[in-house]
Amino acid sequence: MKKATVIIPTYNERENIQKLIPVLFDSFKKIDDWKLNILVVDDTSPDKTYQAVKKLKQKYKDLHLVLNKKKAGLGKAYLKGMDYAFNKLSADVVFEFDADFSHDLSKIPLFLDKIDQGYDLVLGSRYIPGGGIPNNWGLHRKLFSVLGNFIIMVVFSNFKIRDWTGGYRCIKKEVYNSVEPELQSERFSGYTFQIGFLTKAISKGYKVAEVPFKFVDRTIGESKLGAEYIKNTLLYIMKVRLQTILSNRIFKFAVVGGVGAMVQLSTLFFWRKLFPFQVAFFLAVECAVVSNFIWNNLWTFSDRKLKTIQIPSKFIQFNIASGGSIVIQQMVALVGEFAIGLFPLFTLPVILLTVDTGMTYAVAGILIGMFWNFFAYSTFIWRKKK
Numbered sequence: 370m371k372k373a374t375v376i377i378p379t380y381n382e383r384e385n386i387q388k389l390i391p392v393l394f395d396s397f398k399k400i401d402d403w404k405l406n407i408l409v410v411d412d413t414s415p416d417k418t419y420q421a422v423k424k425l426k427q428k429y430k431d432l433h434l435v436l437n438k439k440k441a442g443l444g445k446a447y448l449k450g451m452d453y454a455f456n457k458l459s460a461d462v463v464f465e466f467d468a469d470f471s472h473d474l475s476k477i478p479l480f481l482d483k484i485d486q487g488y489d490l491v492l493g494s495r496y497i498p499g500g501g502i503p504n505n506w507g508l509h510r511k512l513f514s515v516l517g518n519f520i521i522m523v524v525f526s527n528f529k530i531r532d533w534t535g536g537y538r539c540i541k542k543e544v545y546n547s548v549e550p551e552l553q554s555e556r557f558s559g560y561t562f563q564i565g566f567l568t569k570a571i572s573k574g575y576k577v578a579e580v581p582f583k584f585v586d587r588t589i590g591e592s593k594l595g596a597e598y599i600k601n602t603l604l605y606i607m608k609v610r611l612q613t614i615l616s617n618r619i620f621k622f623a624v625v626g627g628v629g630a631m632v633q634l635s636t637l638f639f640w641r642k643l644f645p646f647q648v649a650f651f652l653a654v655e656c657a658v659v660s661n662f663i664w665n666n667l668w669t670f671s672d673r674k675l676k677t678i679q680i681p682s683k684f685i686q687f688n689i690a691s692g693g694s695i696v697i698q699q700m701v702a703l704v705g706e707f708a709i710g711l712f713p714l715f716t717l718p719v720i721l722l723t724v725d726t727g728m729t730y731a732v733a734g735i736l737i738g739m740f741w742n743f744f745a746y747s748t749f750i751w752r753k754k755k
């Protein structure tokens with residue numbers, strides 16, 4: 370039978386956990402196609418939550434406890450718990466579940482249904498029809514949660530997922546295995562673990578579903594996650610967004626191309642002092658080609674880096690491809706010139722910039738040339754490794 374572990378991180382939840390465990394086990398009786406157990410991850414709570422759990426363990430054989438020596442935050446608690454659940458308890462999926470009765474436990478079967486339908490990650494969602502946040506939340510907390518989620522959607526330009534910060538989730542082992550290595554090295558604070566886990570799962574193409582639930586405010590104990598996390602959350606999503614842009618191949622290609630153009634211009638000055646224009650121009654172009662070749666190899670296509678023995682022949686190919694793009698630029702310019710009768714386009718780039726139609730053809734030529742370059746680089750020179 371398929372196995373699910375409900376992971377409950379606790380910090381000073383003694384009273385809550387004593388009430389929750391029996392109710393949870395009771396609710397498992399209604400689920401017959403999954404075998405469920407519970408794992409509490411306690412950070413040696415000062416209120417001795419772990420002692421209460423140890424006592425309950427005598428009664429419930431499917432209750433497990435991971436005890437951390439000191440408080441290391443929610444993210445670390447979940448990573449430890451997931452490692453234990455998947456590798457020691459051989460779970461197929463795990464739940465993230467709060468100890469404070471905020472998460473409607475009657476929804477657990479709906480999460481499992483989604484998993485059975487083929488989803489990899491199921492989010493409990495407060496912001497889809499059927500979900501909700503407590504009426505008695507203060508305006509601050511409402512605004513923080515609603516606005517926070519909206520900002521995340523905008524920054525990640527993903528409006529399909531509505532609840533990014535919620536802590537009620539069901540996660541398949543495959544998702545954990547592929548996301549976990551990247552999470553180990555990160556430091557999380559408050560909600561950033563949830564956001565980080567989710568964005569990584571999405572970027573790896575896992576199927577995400579949302580199940581609505583009405584979040585219930587805790588009646589016992591205190592919340593550990595408060596307003597002080599707003600800043601960290603904002604900084605975190607900016608960082609993630611920036612990393613995605615910086616790691617985008619097209620972006621890197623464009624930067625390398627821009628650097629190449631600057632290399633060409635600045636070395637042209639130098640070569641001009643030594644050689645006639647044609648020779649100087651050729652040398653300057655070749656300097657740019659060398660720069661482009663090196664940086665594309667080290668950065669843009671770092672995942673497909675060439676072997677040393679490949680470099681000479683690939684460099685010749687690279688020159689031919691770059692030559693091809695110059696031919697394309699000239700041809701676009703020529704066609705433009707032929708059609709409207711402009712002066713030769715690429716001989717007078719400075720004047721061109723001031724002439725509208727000329728500009729259009731120059732930009733069109735450069736863009737088409739860039740398309741060609743990117744195509745040639747990614748399909749011939751830095752071919753995808755099988």
Ligand SMILES: Nc1nc2c(ncn2[C@@H]2O[C@H](COP(=O)(O)OP(=O)(O)O)[C@@H](O)[C@H]2O)c(=O)[nH]1
Nearest residue numbers: 378379380410412442443446467468592593594
């Ligand atoms: N093990 C562990 N559990 C934590 C930590 N911080 C929060 N929790 C637990 O995580 C769950 C959610 O925290 P809570 O304070 O209710 O956050 P809120 O619902 O956003 O206000 C609760 O079960 C907490 O006891 C931590 O540092 N370590």
Ligand SMILES: [Mg+2]
Nearest residue numbers: 467469471587
């Ligand atoms: Mg809570």
